[in-house]
Amino acid sequence: MTKQRILVNAGRVLSSLLVAASVNAQDVSFVGARLEYRVPIAPYSVVVGDFNRDGVEDLAVVSRGTRYTFDLGFAVVLLGNGDGTFRQSGSYRVGIRPSAMTLGDFNGDGVQDLVVANSAGSPYGVTVLLGNGDGSFQTLALGFGTAPSSVAVADFNGDGVQDVALADHNDVVLLLGNGDGTFQAAQTVPGASSPTRVAAGDFNRDGAQDLAVTRSGSDDLVVFLGNGDGTFQEARGFHSGPSPQFIAIGDFNGDQVDDLAVVNGGTYPFYQDASVSVLLGNGDGSFPEARSFDAGPYPVALAVGDLNRDGVQDLAVANGAGVSVFLGNGDGSFQSALTVGVGDGPISVAVGDFNSDGAEDLAVANNASDTGSAILGNGDGSFVQPPIVRAGGLPISGVVADFNGDGRLDLGVANFGSNDFSVLLGNGDGTFQETRSFATGSKPLNIALGDFNGDGVRDVAVANRGTYPEYADASVSVLLGNGDGTFQEARNLDVGGSPRSIAVGDFNGDQVDDLVVAVYPSNVWLLLGNGDGIFQTPRSLSTEYDPRAVAVGDFNRDGANDLAIAFSRAFSGPVTILLGNGDGSFQPERNFDVGNGPVSMVVRDLNNDGVEDLAVARFCTTPRCYVGFASVLLGNGDGSFQPVRDYFVGNGAGNIVVADLNGDGAQDLAMLNGGNSFSVLVGNGDGTFRTPQTYAPGGAFVAAGDFNGDDRPDLALGSGAIFVLINDTPR
DSSP states (O other), X not given: OTTOEEOOOOOOOOSTTSOOTTSOTTSSOBTTOEEEEEOSSSEEEEEEEOSSSSSSOEEEEEEOSOSXXXXXXXXXXXXXXXXXXXXXXXXXXXXXXXXXXXXXXXXXXXXXXXXXXXXXXXXXXXXXXXXXXXXXXEEEEEOOOSSOOEEEEEOSSSSSSOEEEEEOSSSEEEEOBOSSSXXXXXXXXXXXXXXXXXXXXXXXXXXXXXXXXXXXXXXXXXXXXXXXXXXXXXOEXXXXXXXXXXXEEEOSSSSXXXXXXXXXXXXXXXXXXXXXXXXXXXXXXXXOSOEEEOOOSSOOEEEEEOSSSSSSOEEEEEETTEEEEEOXXXXXXXXXXXXXXXXXXXXXXXXXXXXXXXXXXXXXXXXXXXXXXXXXXXXXXXXXXXXXXXXXXXXXXXXXXXXXXXXXXXXXXXXXXTTEEEEEOBOSSSXXXXXEXXXXXXXXXXXXXXXXXXXXXXXXXXXXXXXXXXXXXXXXXXXXXXXXXXXXXXXXXXXXXXXXXXXXXXSSSSSOOEEEEEEETTEEEEEOBOSSSOBOOXXXXXXXXXXXXXXXXXXXXXXXXXXXEEEOOSSOOEEEEEOBOSSSOBOOOEEEEOOSOXXXXXXXXXXXXXXXXXXXXXXXXSTTTOEEEEEEEOBOXXXXXXXXXXXXXXXXXXXXEEEOSSSXXXXXXXXXXXXXXXXXXXXXXXXXXOOOEEEEOOOSEEEEEOSSSSSSOXXXXXXXXXXXXXXXXXX
């Protein structure tokens, strides 16, 4: 008790790292997409509760607050709106490197509290957040534990007060509650050396709470049967699997006896034997031989719930592929997995009903993307997902156009894995016809549209990166369109390096489309078109190192096409502007700093002043940066630009597109911010943008177009397949 201190009286809100409460979740909405919720860096655990007693389930996420240093972490509370969306309530300082969190009522007021295990231990191994009943919390820092990694809550001594068990560095530590939010002096449970996870249940049906513990360096778990007075019997060991690292309690065969589900991390260095083991309880505190099954790549955590409403408990496993759902058969066995896409690096998963429809949903803490996911269930074991269409192998970039002249927008996709360009002809209702594919060069990376032979039909130019590491087969493919959605055989052009970006414009005023190609390691080529699909010998425009993106615009409003080139630098990333003279030549370069790591760039008038501006997606790669930004440069109309404005979007960056997504007349930005999510930045109409709102799913590219003819721009996102997100934003 002498070590107990009041750390902070919480209620303060984190700044830009959290979802701003002022952002209305309905500003932009898409059929099948879900909102992601920004939390502080490195979230580690998520729990579901009703923290403001409104009958709607809420979320709490604990995050470490940093990836590289030992600093105080945060517990973030997201209050449910009752429709499956959430709003930020507050954030609370906890201890150093929090690793686990769970629910309890430690002062007997009927309000849900939170307890956090802080794995750095000293000075505060445990943080208790006492709920006020309105979604806010008081914070108590407790000097218990040396390096707790897991926490469980139960009444271990039968006094009607909830207690806490910790998997500490060397022991299982028991904190018996006093009923007022404080705890008695810590006591250890003998025989539980090097514990990693702890869970509480009644394994011998005697009414006393027992403990199940996984241990570092062991393929077994141990069970301690409780005596009902806060003491425990001698440990019993049961084999679980290689490197058990997470444990949960359920009844998987319907016999009213607590069973165990254990995540086994597998054997170093390849972890190919990672699995989930189910140990069915005999009802006397013993367990038969474990049943193990493949739980996907790198499983780390699981949750138990009835996800298809059949009365049988199921498993949701967080792993390297997302969250894999295993529906129970009622006899302790499970069906094959259905995998649901979530954010990057899912590390914790919980079950709740967030939209009050009677179907259980999933909440996930995504460690690598610093987000929390809420995935709505359909009640049959599946979850809300957008429509999917198939292209080729590893679709990596996409364009929207009417390739067959029927007045309906189609989708064109470069497939990095299958070395081809796919066309998905639109039906005008948001669906697409069967994919048609046309061979390109090796490893197509980027696409540009034009009319290279003057026949009024859309043609395609594809930048082919070539095969790593020499890129000897790199090229630019020109595919002339036939006007019916098909293309002639590709003509492959050697551009003396590995193309990374390509753009189209008429730079010499002959009414023929030309090509500009950014080529690794150090060239930007201009290829003037002859008007018959053939191009002249490339002419070098720049020999600066590592050009990443090229875009065409008229930045000084003289009627001649200009060129913007984004270069990668270690600590800065200039955008070079080459003002065109209209005859194929250019004025001396002008440089404008946007920060390092540009990935893609788009030209558009973002503030409605009649001057073209630049929006640059960039991935900061300076030491300890590794975050994505949308960087905006507003044009002055004379070829110069105002200082850059940066908008943090997430832990990554992909391509960026511009469209009026909410129909207010202001241009908005949509940008990939990692492999499994994208951000929408709603424009204010003056070249500034509101706090980014994160959505899932994501992919390798995003493209915008009205695919269902309702005059609202929809989105297509490429991943292993193509997700089509129909815009249903209220107008």
